[in-house]
Amino acid sequence: MDVLNRLDRLELLVVTGKGGVGKSTITAALGALLANRGRKVLLIEVDPRENLHHLLETPPSGGEIVEAASNLHLQHIEPRQLLDDVVREKLKVGTLVRKVLASPVYQHFTEGAPGLKQTAVFGRAMRMVEGHGPKQLRKPDVVILDAPASGHGISWMAAPQLVFEVISSGPVGHMASQIATFLKDRNRFGSVVVTSAEEMPIQEAFELFDAMDERLGRQPELVVANAIYPPLPGRAGRDASSRLWARRRAVNEHELARLAERWSGAMAEVPLEPIDAGPSLVGVVGQHLRRALEDR
Amino acid sequence: MTDPSKHPLVIVVGSGGVGKTTLAAALGLRSTRTGDDSLVMTFDPSLRLKDALGVGDEAREEDTRVKTGGPGGLWASLLDARLTFDKLIDRYAPDEEARQRILTNRFYDRLSANLAGVLEYMASERLFEVSSSDRYSKIILDTPPTRQALDFLGAPERIVSFLDSGAVRIALKPWFDADGKLKVTSKLGMIGRNVEGFFDRMVGLELLRDMAEFFKAFAPLFGGFKERALQVQDLLRSPRTLFVLVSGPGSGRVADTLFFARRLTEAGYHLGPIVVNRVHPELPPVRDTANQGRRLMEWLGRRDHQGVAELRDLVGASHPVVEIPLLPDEPTDLKSLDALGGLFEGRLEEAMARASS
Numbered sequence: 345m346d347v348l349n350r351l352d353r354l355e356l357l358v359v360t361g362k363g364g365v366g367k368s369t370i371t372a373a374l375g376a377l378l379a380n381r382g383r384k385v386l387l388i389e390v391d392p393r394e395n396l397h398h399l400l401e402t403p404p405s406g407g408e409i410v411e412a413a414s415n416l417h418l419q420h421i422e423p424r425q426l427l428d429d430v431v432r433e434k435l436k437v438g439t440l441v442r443k444v445l446a447s448p449v450y451q452h453f454t455e456g457a458p459g460l461k462q463t464a465v466f467g468r469a470m471r472m473v474e475g476h477g478p479k480q481l482r483k484p485d486v487v488i489l490d491a492p493a494s495g496h497g498i499s500w501m502a503a504p505q506l507v508f509e510v511i512s513s514g515p516v517g518h519m520a521s522q523i524a525t526f527l528k529d530r531n532r533f534g535s536v537v538v539t540s541a542e543e544m545p546i547q548e549a550f551e552l553f554d555a556m557d558e559r560l561g562r563q564p565e566l567v568v569a570n571a572i573y574p575p576l577p578g579r580a581g582r583d584a585s586s587r588l589w590a591r592r593r594a595v596n597e598h599e600l601a602r603l604a605e606r607w608s609g610a611m612a613e614v615p616l617e618p619i620d621a622g623p624s625l626v627g628v629v630g631q632h633l634r635r636a637l638e639d640r
Numbered sequence: 641m642t643d644p645s646k647h648p649l650v651i652v653v654g655s656g657g658v659g660k661t662t663l664a665a666a667l668g669l670r671s672t673r674t675g676d677d678s679l680v681m682t683f684d685p686s687l688r689l690k691d692a693l694g695v696g697d698e699a700r701e702e703d704t705r706v707k708t709g710g711p712g713g714l715w716a717s718l719l720d721a722r723l724t725f726d727k728l729i730d731r732y733a734p735d736e737e738a739r740q741r742i743l744t745n746r747f748y749d750r751l752s753a754n755l756a757g758v759l760e761y762m763a764s765e766r767l768f769e770v771s772s773s774d775r776y777s778k779i780i781l782d783t784p785p786t787r788q789a790l791d792f793l794g795a796p797e798r799i800v801s802f803l804d805s806g807a808v809r810i811a812l813k814p815w816f817d818a819d820g821k822l823k824v825t826s827k828l829g830m831i832g833r834n835v836e837g838f839f840d841r842m843v844g845l846e847l848l849r850d851m852a853e854f855f856k857a858f859a860p861l862f863g864g865f866k867e868r869a870l871q872v873q874d875l876l877r878s879p880r881t882l883f884v885l886v887s888g889p890g891s892g893r894v895a896d897t898l899f900f901a902r903r904l905t906e907a908g909y910h911l912g913p914i915v916v917n918r919v920h921p922e923l924p925p926v927r928d929t930a931n932q933g934r935r936l937m938e939w940l941g942r943r944d945h946q947g948v949a950e951l952r953d954l955v956g957a958s959h960p961v962v963e964i965p966l967l968p969d970e971p972t973d974l975k976s977l978d979a980l981g982g983l984f985e986g987r988l989e990e991a992m993a994r995a996s997s
Contacts, residue, residue, distance in 0.1 A: 362656055362657050363655050363656035363657045364655060364656065364657040364658065364888055365657065393896065393899070543688055543970070544657065545657065573933075573936075574932065574933040574936060575933070576933060577931055577933055577934075584921065585921050585923050585937055585941075587968060588920075588921065588966065588968050589933065589937055591968035591969060592966070592968075595969075616936055616940070617936070618935055618936045618938075618939030618940070620892075620943075621892055
């Protein structure tokens, strides 16, 4: 099946990649692309330093759902806040809630326990696509998560399974198991790997493919090679800057070839564009993505 | 004092993917020229950098000598969280039985490599070990590839605060009787019962049992842990330790870099130079707008130099802003690493002269 049609059907997409490869730009562009195709899209970012609102020129989310364009929404989420909400919901009694939230044991547990925050974010996304969102956006068709660059993307995708293996009973274990099942469902969940065509990011993408295979038994829906230097025009000079450009292009080509040897799935190359971060960059990158995916 | 060559411990920090590791290796290599015996400690180096240094995976187990020509020696060490943790247990477990109990505990096995802050803590553990051994006159530490490299620096303090929080005390309570059932009679008072009751409902008893076992097995180690976490913290804040902040190019990164710089100095660390890495060359504008690639290169050059200028305006007086040009090739051997180090030194001197004028 055509990649775009396939992406159209998914309910949750995670965008992962090493820091500095333009992950947020690709998240926003992919969101804009799917919104233009008639999907109601919610972009979620969890990085404490908000980024997406700059790219889409909206006020910062501050935890609220913000409409960036028709069908396109964004929200910044503090994972810790989600966990606190679970406590409130389960304990109900105000004094108990306050005691638990203020307890250093709880604070250290939620900070330190691996996978708990990630699982809470996925849980939130899952509830929204199932129609339990707040009034402003009851049921987005798809949630796109801009996963933070800390470690490998696998630490996000494998988190619910890890939580379930450790906490196999109680409501947390039950929730983790439901989310882990959701992430295994090819008709509902998919991932997009963003990389630049440089050695380390490509290497990390390979490691991610292996880890996904081993821990989730699946592969990404799409790989985006971002910020590619354009080919040198035939009449370029021999000065230092042309040599530098030629060399960077050669590195890009070498790494793209290495990627092509390893990855035979859907792939989009996005060239570097001389445009400042903002809605016009998102629009142009979205067009590159659309063209690359329609060509396939 | 903002010159890394004058400090026995240099810590290279910054976001992922900005070239920290390569710069750390270059700084280490340069210091051997003046006769230092230097150690470069790093996480996750690229294959190419390992090739350039001529070291392989054996550097995960022990400091590995790099074949350099200078009067001083250069060693490389690749950090591995799980391995360091295991070694720590080897050293501190009171007896073989306790050691086995920890190593085979399910909680330890699943979580030691995943637990937030463990990698960071283990790095500072290793750092303390080598810095107190006096084996090296110079240590360069490349920090973990986390977006918030500051997590690394906070790790010792978090461990201490965790140990002081009562979490351990609660975990060490005799929660379970001989049959592995939760003792409902434990006299923990109102709050203890509420918190425990909450955990019981939320996460179930199985996890608590594993954790209790883990902490019990680990209890004899905690004393040493805490003491050393405090010592590491002193070492990191010592005026003999200098931080080098590395950033990617472009005006879009300035806010991020300033954020890092402020957090570091506010936390009492000594921040020296701020390195803006991989800066595109500034090109004279051309009228030929049909040449899109040339227009792109011009735009990149403008963007990157604007970023450097903004940083200099904002923090240049207190921290030399060192710009390293984008090189046609990343260093692939000792010669090109040395050239990068030389480039850094030259640019640093210029930046320091600029700051003092």
